[in-house]
Amino acid sequence: MKNIGEALNRIKKTHPDDLKAISDWPAIIGFRNILAHAYDHVEDSVVWGIVIGQISEFIRELESIPELISEHDAAQNGE
Numbered sequence: 001m002k003n004i005g006e007a008l009n010r011i012k013k014t015h016p017d018d019l020k021a022i023s024d025w026p027a028i029i030g031f032r033n034i035l036a037h038a039y040d041h042v043e044d045s046v047v048w049g050i051v052i053g054q055i056s057e058f059i060r061e062l063e064s065i066p067e068l069i070s071e072h073d074a075a076q077n078g079e
Contacts, residue, residue, distance in 0.1 A: 001031065001047065002032050002035050005031060005032020006032060012025070012029070021062070022062070028058075
């Protein structure tokens with residue numbers, strides 16, 4: 001989850017228009033910051049609840065960004 005938040009933070013700086021497809025990107029980045037800096041105050045059940053309840057929607061939102069799909073396909077094909 002920290003990696004996802006970090007990636008969204010980078011996208012925010014380089015391709016902010018791509019974030020329009022991600023409904024809760026500010027919350028995801030904020031949660032990444034909590035995990036990175038206050039991890040000892042985060043309960044495992046909270047993290048697991050987010051994974052179970054929200055990751056599938058996040059993946060669907062990512063798949064709606066055409067640039068990500070083309071970059072993923074290029075990487076898979078060794079381009």
